[in-house]
Amino acid sequence: MCSITILLAAGASLVHGAQPFRPQPLKSGIEFSSAEVRALQHDDFSSPAMLWATRGEKLWSESAGASGKSCASCHQDARASMKGVTPRYPQIDPGTARLVNIEGRINQCRTRHQQAAALGYESDDLLGLTAYVGMQSRGLPLNVVIDTQNRRHFERGRDMYYTRMGQMDLACTHCHDRNFGRKLLNDTISQGHGNPYPVYRLEWQTMGSLHRRLRACFFGVRAERPAAGSQDLLDLELFLAWRAQGLTVETPGVRK
Ligand code: HEC
Ligand code: HEC
Missing domain, CATH: 1.10.760.10 (Cytochrome c-like domain)
Known part of the structure; x- marks a missing residue:
């Protein structure tokens, strides 16, 4: 004390x-x-956090929801498409004019583009996808722009x-x-x-x-x-x- x-x-x-x-x-x-x-x-070989990133990587190419689409169906290889994304968040979503973070963006893709249920905030699946998306930007500087x-x-x-x-x-x-x-x-x-x-x-x-x-x-x-x-x-x-x-x-x- x-x-x-x-x-x-x-x-x-x-x-x-x-x-x-x-x-x-x-x-x-x-x-x-x-x-x-x-x-x-x-x-990465001994980090327990990598178990979640690996879970995210697996989910990336699994189809979900009524659309039957996976993240990869639209975004292809995350190593290319997700590189540089996390450093720009949170950002305003043009569709709703609301502030979203990576977790929110992933859930928007679930509901908007996959016709699947949103993932629970602290669920292993959402943590896994957030970790996997974020990992593609490791070493890149954070760069949100205030406007x-x-x-x-x-x-x-x-x-x-x-x-x-x-x-x-x-x-x-x-x-x-x-x-x-x-x-x-x-x-x-x-x-x-x-x-x-x-x-x-x-x-x-x-x-x-x-x-x-x-x-x-x-x-x-x-x-x-x-x-x-x-x-x-x-x-x-x-x-x-x-x-x-x-x-x-x-x-x-x-x-x-
Ligand atoms: C009484 C002191 C105290 C206050 C007040 C406090 N924190 Fe913390 N915070 C800590 C401690 C202790 C930790 C764990 C050790 C660390 O990483 O700093 C921590 C961790 C964090 C981390 C994680 C850092 C990391 O590298 O893992 C963030 C982010 C953070 N605090 C943000 C905040 C924010 C935002 C507020 C105000 C809403 C806040 N803290 C208020 C003591 C405090
Ligand atoms: C049917 C196509 C489609 C599917 C499936 C899809 N997305 Fe998206 N995603 C988009 C579109 C389109 C955007 C651009 C924002 C918008 O219009 O919602 C986007 C944006 C994103 C962004 C922000 C990219 C940026 O540059 O800011 C992330 C992160 C993302 N998606 C992750 C995912 C993940 C993770 C999944 C699987 C759980 C997924 N998406 C499934 C179409 C899709």
Whole structure:
């Protein structure tokens, strides 16, 4: 608990509406991870996250829904068609004018193009497809563009990031900008980037989405948790993607 006291003491006044900034130097969460976690993430043969990516690869060419089509029927080889896609998300879907992340986009293809049911947010199938699509962009820099269409979502996400919340009265920025590199209970606080997600988390003993991780942070400060896939978490994801510009996609990642 004493490290939490340090955080509170270090807390600044409400930074709501502040000019957003990127932590310097920008560092991926893997740099704050143990040697064991780094070794797992960096070796596809021993990474447990690869089981999900492989599941995604298999689903890619299986027909689904009333259309009888597979992802591959329309998108052919994912290694070519999905390369560079994940770094552009979340983005506005021209059809509905709504902000979608990769999970949402995949589910749109399920319902719109395959006439199949949407996959559950935290289901192994959706995690697998998200990991497989993301993996095609490993090493490519995140590059969401903030424009007139998505600015409102970006600003909502930014404001959430800088607003104190929960019984502990802390904002994301208090941990991930002011205290990265410090210990909090058993964790080393990172800069809070989403670039390796979905990840296999040893503590969960399974794969989990970025929204699951974000919910854990809300829980950590005893704040009400927005649902996975909710507008709140999508807006926050857009802000995080902007803030992580300069880092590369590391999907599928591994975490403690
Ligand atoms: C019948 C054709 C069809 C099928 C089947 C299909 N898609 Fe799509 N997909 C599209 C079209 C068309 C788009 C462009 C956006 C739109 O119109 O919905 C798209 C867009 C995407 C994108 C975003 C690409 C980008 O450049 O932003 C992803 C990711 C994606 N699909 C994944 C999948 C996955 C995974 C599956 C299988 C679960 C799948 N799609 C099945 C037609 C299809
Ligand atoms: C009390 C401190 C604290 C607060 C406040 C907090 N987090 Fe975290 N967060 C952590 C810890 C601890 C972890 C796990 C270790 C790590 O990766 O930083 C974590 C992990 C993360 C990760 C995963 C990073 C990775 O590389 O796996 C993201 C993304 C994240 N937080 C975003 C947020 C956002 C957005 C908020 C505000 C809604 C927030 N956090 C609020 C402590 C906090």
